[in-house]
Amino acid sequence: MLTAARNLWRKHRFLFIAFITALVVTAFFAARLVLFSLYWAEPAHQDQPVEGWMTPRYVALSYDLPPGVVREALELEPVDGERHTLEEIAEASSLTLEEIQRRIDEAVRAQKGDRE
Structure with a gap:
């Protein structure tokens, strides 16, 4: 050889x-x-409650959502190449992490309703 x-x-x-x-x-x-x-x-990484360090992409992967659904739920502009954490997004849009969690939960319910 x-x-x-x-x-x-x-x-x-x-x-x-x-x-x-x-x-x-x-x-x-x-x-x-x-x-x-x-x-x-790993089940521990699925449907995690949102935390400030997470990015919208991480949330989309955790909740098995298309990234566009998370972006739409958080009313974000299309990706500009920068990765912003949920904490940075919350500060910029005057939302709380609880409000972000509520919006993501609504998006999950709407998305799963479309799948069924």
């Missing part, structure tokens, strides 16, 4: 480097998929 690798390195260096790069990238995304799947499959 080592001889084959040396032969590939000598005769097809560019293709060998491209293949190894593709393997590394594939391994990275496979590991990421497994880790995220294990994290969100």
Whole structure:
């Protein structure tokens, strides 16, 4: 096997480097998929009460909602690339975390009503 690798390195260096790069990238995304799947499959991470450190994306994943539903419930503009915490959103919009939780609960009920 080592001889084959040396032969590939000598005769097809560019293709060998491209293949190894593709393997590394594939391994990275496979590991990421497994880790995220294990994290969100854990019941402790589902339907968590909102806390100030959470982002709308985290809430959407926790409640299994499309991100647009959370954005709409919190009356946020489309994503501008910055990740704001719920605490920052609450301060900017003069909402409390309890009000945010109520809006998210309403969005969950509305979304689950659409699914059934």
